[in-house]
Amino acid sequence: MKDKKNISNFSVPNNYFATIKKRVFLKIAEEKLPKTTGFGIPDEYFDTIEPRIAKRIANETQPKVRRMISTRVYAYVASVAACLVLVFSLVKSSHAPTDIESVNLSAIDQYIEAGNLDIDLYELINYLSDFDEFDLNVETSLLTDSAIEEYLYMNLDDQFWVENYFDTP
């Protein structure tokens, strides 16, 4: 007895029957998965898309201003200029005049106390004698003669100076 009464001319892809079991199980597994995502969207979201995209395109198609100098050249020039400004500002700040008023007094105290001003009385006299004119401008008009005499009398030990340099009655 023959197994097949009639034979059709249909054919199947290669490995069709070998893989059918695998594919059926896969289908079963797939069926267990959720069919929807649960994602929501804002109300009327899709109605807002066209105008927003049209607006962005309109903004992008605005005529652009072309630079006369290319960005690269501009960057080089700007870099060189920035370097020059930096160098000049450093040189200038390193040669800035410093006067005694701009130095903090406590800083001077610290400098001397640290032993950096190591000069004795003789050196100081030498410094003073280097000046051609040593002007000690003391405003004496505000002081009376008697006040000056009183001060010198009380502060100068040597009577010789008083007697010889001041006209005492």
Place this chain on the structure above:
Amino acid sequence: MTEEKELLAALRDPDQKDEAFGRLVSQYKERLYWQIRNMVLDHDDADDILQNTFIKIYRNIASFKGESKLHTWMYRIAANESITFLNQKAKRKNISFENVKMEAAKNLEADVYFEGDALQLHFQKAIATLPERQQLIFTMKYFSEHTFEELSKILDTSVGGLKSSYHIAVKKITAYIEANDIE
């Protein structure tokens, strides 16, 4: 498709371009949105990518050769934009692509635009564990009506390769869900 040919001709005509582009956006906005959303999960991200996709289409329509169908080309741009977005995010955060997706899946728990249940949430986490290419293939096949032949053209991959990747993805997802006892 005659309609697509007419639309393409109008898009290439400067006088008709804007009007034709409006029709194109209207026709494809939802399909492209859901393709993107299924990849990036967050609505705001999907919205940004959708706009970028359409703007890219607008800018490059003149250079579209017509070697593939217009919608195939558009789906491909949307897929590339989604993948690029996720990769950039991964680079910025210095984490892997899969971790970026897992973060996005976890964020769904507090997302006002996620109305899913525990299984749907777990489903997204399971998808997030897949490698980049498998995620793309799975989401584009499972959630849309693309055939493997269409997907083959969009993703420029053989049908056999796609089927294999899809089947592996389904197995991994079901295994993840079973292992985490959610059903």
